[in-house]
Amino acid sequence: MSEERRTRTAEAFFGRRHGKTIRPMQAVVLADVLPRLKVDLSAASPGDLRALFPVPVDRIVLEIGFGGGEHLHHAAGAAPATGFIGVEPFVNGMASLLRMLEREARPNIRLYDDDAAALLDWLPDGSLDRIDLFYPDPWPKKKHWKRRFVNRANLDRFARVLKPGGLFRFASDIDHYVNWTLLEVARQGGFSWRAEMPDDWRAPYEGWPGTRYEAKALREGRRPAYLTFVRT
Template identity: 50%
Template sequence: MTGSDDEAAAPRFRNFYGRRHGKALRPSQRRLVAELLPRLRVPGVSDRLPVDPAALFGDARPVWLEIGFGGGEHLAHQARLHPDLGLIGCEPFVNGVAMLLNRIERGGIANLRIHPGDARDLIELMPAESVSRVFLLYPDPWPKARHHRRRFLCRENLAMLHRIMRPGSELRFATDIPDYVEHARREVAEAEGFALAGEDSADPWPDWPGTRYEAKALAAGRVPAYLTLLRR
């Protein structure tokens, strides 16, 4: 593990159960983490300072948030598709952060900021009703029953998201695990402030670019589900 790898890991304010590091970064990836990430990183999270989206992007544009962006395929696609929006991506896995940084540099993307850590640490610092859309795409399913409390889509985290999301905004959720779909439905039904918009669908949203996680699911014969939750 290199010093550059360490720079991408956020302080642990709470229990975190996922991996932060995979295989060693290539020299080009280490350069991006050392040089580009500091310019795009959401400042002040480790010091618990309030996050000002307008300061991040230089104006009061709408802001979208992706929780756990993996390799960044979807996040980079949305940033290119909507240059008038500001997008913030959260991902504690340093290899995924490096992959997104490569997409940003190659694509000349200017409207994207990164929190390389636990999304909850960022969400707690964001202003109320400051986010216009949230994405939670193929999160870790934690399939064992004793680990279900670790799933990100739960009542506690929905309450955190409800505070920062604008009324009527969407929370888009995708998974290829049927049990996680049922879990999501139960959590939404018992939480306050969100409602499912129609039935879950095997067809993704119109602006969906596809991701490597989706490709793995389809190759394994699993049928993805795409749910849209509305913030009341």
């Protein structure tokens, strides 16, 4: 195994790959639909990511860990001139989004079902307008904090692939992970936090449809935070 591969494995997108048993229709879409939408990292990265999409797009957004796909599907429908790349290694989440796409196609979506760090390393410099990371696994035990996706290595990746002025958006209902993210981003030094008053991080993003994870957090009495950072 190469040194590059060992490093990437150590920084992988940790989490479960399987949950509930895959139902027959889910298996069908994973076998038939996903290959048509999947970003192929074995191919050379295009100089212009707009070439990944069969429709004209003028902006590119990456959503890492899209869960059940509610936000990604909604966002792609609301902004058809934006190309969205969604990453989700959890098989059940990917199958959920693919079923939505069967019912309501989104030609401006492309998908990747493995390690987000590998995709980030494949992307060209300054190729993204925004990165969204919503409700990532908080890994609450201190011994597991090193597995949190927000870390110096991944923030360096974000800084490389985002355009100057591009956005990194982070939402979580776990106070400690919110504080962790603020500190890690400040240490990285390539971003500024776009907040001047409490509503700038307490109010959901414009056009926010909500997610199943957010709904659970609200039911359990946890108040989410919505952070926005600008690539300087």
